[in-house]
Amino acid sequence: MINGDDVYALLKTAETFLKSVGLSDPKSDAEVLLSFVLQTKRSKLSLIRNQKLTDKQISQYKEYILRRSQREPAAYITGFAGFMDFEFKVNKNVLIPRPETELLVEAVLKFATQENKKSVLDLCTGSGCIAIGLAKLGSFKNIAASDISNDALKIAKENAQINDAFDIDFIASNMFDSIGNKKFDIIISNPPYVSDEEYNYLEPELKYEPKLALTAQDEGLFFYKEIAGEALNYLNFGGLVVFELSANKSSEIKQIFLDNNYKDIEILNDYSGLPRILKAKHYT
DSSP: OOOOSBHHHHHHHHHHHHHHTTOSOHHHHHHHHHHHHHTSOGGGGGGGTTOBOOHHHHHHHHHHHHHHHTTOOHHHHHTEEEETTEEEEOOTTSOOOOHHHHHHHHHHHHHHHHHTOOEEEEESOTTSHHHHHHHHHSOOSEEEEEESOHHHHHHHHHHHHHTTOOOEEEEEOSTTTTTTTOOEEEEEEOOOOBOHHHHTTSOGGGGGSOHHHHBOTTTTTHHHHHHHHHGGGGEEEEEEEEEEOOGGGHHHHHHHHHHTTOEEEEEEEOTTSOEEEEEEEOOO
16 A cells, blocks of 8 residues: 655655545645644655654554545544634534635625724634634624534634634524624624535545534525524624525525625625625615
């Protein structure tokens, strides 16, 4: 499977093995896992290509490569994932942050600056990456982040400490149930939006992630309907809702917000040209 005792040989044989089991980016996986074993930056591996590993390091690397070959995400193997140039702790209680969600944060930062919005509620916060990204890169006076999962909130709080984001109010809440009478300028969310049928066809890596954070009833539209109906009670006048979209349901989701009397609805595309972010405004 994996042979050699130096960086170069281990990387090459690991890459060949991961490619043989059908992984789409075996070189990246091999490098990420070896840099984690060696506790060095991935970019430095080429500079230490002749460095020999200890027996313990080789054994650990082989274990990680085997786990990755079984389609366990590399982020769960290392316990960390990058997001907005910050590092986040992840485990099987939270989704792994994704590049598409970085676009969501960037959009909210832009809207907040343009419209002088100062308070944010992040629903379904998971790892806390959205709220923490906003806290680190924005100039908000009030950020709250909620999740139904206490295990997820524990990780989110740890990530806030790791990234020195101390001014976030983390709330255990099933959607708006425990938000109280607070109101916000922006409500942001990357809610569960995979239907039960779609879940059966997801790539194997996603089956390692918490199903609670992925799937939604009503053909994946449940949370969009819930948020559209309830958010009006928690938004200041002129407040915004900004959500990550299920790309193949964007027109249906837009109609949900139209039906709930939101105005100025915009849909932004991701880098692949797919509809990925919805912005809508509350005037009533």
